[in-house]
Amino acid sequence: MRPAEPPVADRAGNGPPTSVVTIDGAAGTGRTAVAAALAARLGWRWCSIDELYRACAVVCRRTGDRASVDDIRFGADRTSGGPRPTYRGQRIDGLHGPDAAGAGSFADDPRVRAAVAAEVRRFVGSHDAVVEGLGAGQVFPRAVLRLHLWASPARRARRHRAGLEPDAPRPETPLRLGTVAWNRGSWSSHDTVSRLRDRVNVALGRRRRSVSVVIPARCSRDALGLVLPRLAAAAAGCDSEVQIVVVDDGSTDDTAAVAATGGARVVSLGASRGRSGARNAGLQVTTGDVVVFLDSDMLVEPDFFAEHLRLHEVANDTVVVGGRRHLPPGVTDPADGRVLRRDSREALLDVYSYNMACLAHPWSLAYGCNVSVDRWFLERAAPTGFDESFVGWGLEDQELAYRLAGHGARWAYSRAASGAHLHHDRTMTAERFAGWKANLRRFVDTHEEASALERLVPGMDPSRAVDYVDVYRGFDGGPATADEAGLLVVRVPGSDDPLPAVQDAVANGAGAVALVDEGDRAELAVLAEAAAPGRGVRLYGGADWDRLSPHPGAG
Ligand SMILES: Nc1ncnc2c1ncn2[C@@H]1O[C@H](COP(=O)(O)OP(=O)(O)OP(=O)(O)O)[C@@H](O)[C@H]1O
Numbered sequence: 079m080r081p082a083e084p085p086v087a088d089r090a091g092n093g094p095p096t097s098v099v100t101i102d103g104a105a106g107t108g109r110t111a112v113a114a115a116l117a118a119r120l121g122w123r124w125c126s127i128d129e130l131y132r133a134c135a136v137v138c139r140r141t142g143d144r145a146s147v148d149d150i151r152f153g154a155d156r157t158s159g160g161p162r163p164t165y166r167g168q169r170i171d172g173l174h175g176p177d178a179a180g181a182g183s184f185a186d187d188p189r190v191r192a193a194v195a196a197e198v199r200r201f202v203g204s205h206d207a208v209v210e211g212l213g214a215g216q217v218f219p220r221a222v223l224r225l226h227l228w229a230s231p232a233r234r235a236r237r238h239r240a241g242l243e244p245d246a247p248r249p250e251t252p253l254r255l256g257t258v259a260w261n262r263g264s265w266s267s268h269d270t271v272s273r274l275r276d277r278v279n280v281a282l283g284r285r286r287r288s289v290s291v292v293i294p295a296r297c298s299r300d301a302l303g304l305v306l307p308r309l310a311a312a313a314a315g316c317d318s319e320v321q322i323v324v325v326d327d328g329s330t331d332d333t334a335a336v337a338a339t340g341g342a343r344v345v346s347l348g349a350s351r352g353r354s355g356a357r358n359a360g361l362q363v364t365t366g367d368v369v370v371f372l373d374s375d376m377l378v379e380p381d382f383f384a385e386h387l388r389l390h391e392v393a394n395d396t397v398v399v400g401g402r403r404h405l406p407p408g409v410t411d412p413a414d415g416r417v418l419r420r421d422s423r424e425a426l427l428d429v430y431s432y433n434m435a436c437l438a439h440p441w442s443l444a445y446g447c448n449v450s451v452d453r454w455f456l457e458r459a460a461p462t463g464f465d466e467s468f469v470g471w472g473l474e475d476q477e478l479a480y481r482l483a484g485h486g487a488r489w490a491y492s493r494a495a496s497g498a499h500l501h502h503d504r505t506m507t508a509e510r511f512a513g514w515k516a517n518l519r520r521f522v523d524t525h526e527e528a529s530a531l532e533r534l535v536p537g538m539d540p541s542r543a544v545d546y547v548d549v550y551r552g553f554d555g556g557p558a559t560a561d562e563a564g565l566l567v568v569r570v571p572g573s574d575d576p577l578p579a580v581q582d583a584v585a586n587g588a589g590a591v592a593l594v595d596e597g598d599r600a601e602l603a604v605l606a607e608a609a610a611p612g613r614g615v616r617l618y619g620g621a622d623w624d625r626l627s628p629h630p631g632a633g
């Protein structure tokens with residue numbers, strides 16, 4: 079009989095002492111190096127499931143008998159990095175040679191898979207451990223952290239060329255809800271492991287997650303008087319540490335005093351640096367794991383931080399694009415019963431779906447009024463923060479998002495993390511339009527490939543009354559029509575994991591998949607994209623799907 083899975087600590091760190099972290103993911107992401115380094119940092123033991131599959135391939139090839147997998151064990155010798163597999167007590171040679179070819183395919187054999195899982199569980203026993211390799215998350219479904227490492231195809235190819243990944247490409251375990259998609263990017267194992275260790279400590283309840291909110295402010299005393307108490311209420315109801323930073327960019331009113339009274343850490347800039355400079359100055363003093371950029375006129379709901387943070391749990395490279403609703407003139411309480419005007423991004427997403435990856439340019443919706451990024455990812459992917467050569471209104475936020483996109487950012491549009499925008503005059507004056515066009519020029523001069531942005535000009539031009547959604551279609555190419563044959567609709571009631579159905583549909587050649595989620599969970603967009611990259615799995619809230627019937631984008 080196979081031994082049962084050993085108990086693992088619950089997320090609060092209660093219960094039995096054994097904790098397991100699993101690391102799965104694509105070949106070429108350096109997962110073995112990360113597993114070994116993370117285990118060393120934590121003082122845990124570690125093992126590689128892939129090494130066992132290689133052992134199975136070698137031994138079965140030599141014995142000609144699949145039953146011999148039952149006699150493969152991890153040995154005690156760990157000097158060369160990890161435990162070495164043995165067969166009937168003897169070390170197995172040639173684990174990285176031709177006899178190990180096709181090792182990954184052994185995982186398709188249920189007997190081999192069960193033997194490998196049993197040996198890994200035996201090896202872990204009652205120890206805290208990092209377990210790396212194919213199916214690690216399935217062997218330990220209650221692990222404190224189940225990681226799926228990811229790196230761009232170019233990066234992975236480079237590792238292969240450099241001989242860092244000598245083996246043939248390995249199969250990948252499908253993603254499931256509850257797995258954390260982790261972008262390795264081009265970052266060192268050392269950097270990666272530092273951040274992973276923080277995550278493990280949060281998962282074990284040894285460390286609280288933290289979030290910083292950065293608010294650039296210029297003559298914002300009245301708005302901040304309304305905004306800060308709501309942020310304080312959201313912070314009080316949140317189980318993470320919250321830091322509120324207001325950057326006073328040379329205001330001529332008592333913005334700084336109001337911010338300090340409201341409990342914010344105030345950074346006062348002597349000379350004005352504009353929106354980008356103010357946000358960058360704020361970023362410098364942040365301490366949170368996640369940074370939210372918020373405008374000084376955005377009223378948030380009590381679960382604002384929890385909603386932002388939730389979406390950073392599923393991937394380290396998520397850009398959470400928080401929604402925005404416009405308050406009517408004179409209304410300062412979003413709960414006063416009036417219907418708030420949705421901003422035009424929601425009208426767009428009704429058509430493209432709430433998976434922003436269905437847009438050709440998802441970064442173009444990442445407005446600085448309410449957006450959050452994992453600080454580690456932000457600092458590595460875009461160490462210079464906002465480009466301060468963008469002056470006046472517009473595009474500095476999309477430009478930062480564009481650079482994050484270049485590092486593989488994933489996108490989650492969250493209506494649950496919305497803010498209500500206090501009314502003020504937003505007329506696109508000729509002066510503001512001229513400033514926006516100057517920023518557009520800077521953008522396109524810096525990033526030639528973004529020149530399609532010029533197609534947005536008519537939508538911003540105050541002398542032309544054109545529909546923004548139509549203009550955006552011209553810029554983005556328009557959504558794939560949803561009425562093509564082969565659209566497979568996956569409806570998700572309650573808390574089910576829809577990813578297996580999505581992956582099956584994609585594997586079986588579905589032309590398009592529409593995921594209709596009654597729970598309206600933005601994290602599904604992030605994971606669906608990670609599970610079926612580039613396939614643009616469409617995501618709709620159940621109510622939207624019904625409201626937009628026959629289906630969004632049809633015709
Ligand atoms: N010169 C400036 N320097 C620093 N921060 C500024 C400056 N002007 C405005 N801000 C701040 O930048 C944020 C965005 O201001 P902006 O004027 O773009 O807001 P908005 O009018 O609400 O924009 P939108 O209508 O696009 O939402 C606010 O927090 C505001 O206080």
Ligand SMILES: Nc1ccn([C@H]2C[C@H](O)[C@@H](COP(=O)(O)O)O2)c(=O)n1
Pocket residue numbers: 420421422423444445446447472473475537538546
């Ligand atoms: N950070 C921002 C905010 C808004 N815009 C533009 C894009 C549209 O032209 C318009 C949308 O406004 P709304 O739907 O909120 O009324 O504002 C931008 O470019 N960058």
